[in-house]
Amino acid sequence: MTHPTLTRPGHTSDRTAALEAIVLGLAAGHPDTTRQAVAQLGPVLRGVYDQGDTAWQAGAAADFLAATLYASPRFYLRLHAHAVGARDSDLHTHKGTVSSTVLCGDLVNITAAPAFTPASQAGALDVWQCGCLADGSHTQQRTGVRAVIDPQEVSHDRLTAGQGFTVAPGDYHRLTISPDPAAPTVTLCLFEWADPDAPDAFVLTGRPTPVVADRDMTTAAARAAVRQLLDTSY
Structure with a gap:
């Protein structure tokens, strides 16, 4: 999906140099x-x-709003303001490598390494191939493959300001955002461009179709979260 971008390479501004x-x-x-990079964000x-x-x-089928800060042939950088208490409904992958840093608030990054099987098995999840089109609409297609997750192999990592995580292509994860309305969660996400023909994401679900999140996040709440971040950290 195309987003308004504050700065693109080729502009000879101080902001461009700072973002690079x-x-x-x-x-x-x-x-x-x-x-050091986060300290320069003010x-x-x-x-x-x-x-x-x-x-x-x-953008993505999750309850956050994104501000695209920078785009180049290799990377794009976005600010994500998350809805209070938001929760990804399903484990999913990303098209390219995503490195996220928590700027304020906190979240739990849940990861798992599923085993795949073409056969029906008790407790197995359907694997869906999902995409986000240029107009913001979403595509969903069942692959026919099933996935089994060992509960003992699921990790829950709570991350606070200054901490981060990386999701490589093929890694499955989902996020749970802090429910504290007094401490909104904002993350800085660096996306590395991937093969344009690669699937946008694979999603694991036991429901009839993957769930596209309700859009509870508002631009007013996103601006308030950034204002609070500026007032407390920059």
């Missing part, structure tokens, strides 16, 4: 470079806040 440095710091994947966050409602778009 932030992207390189996040892409390095080292805690020190990530901290002017970028103020730009998002000042842009108002037009900075925010709904």
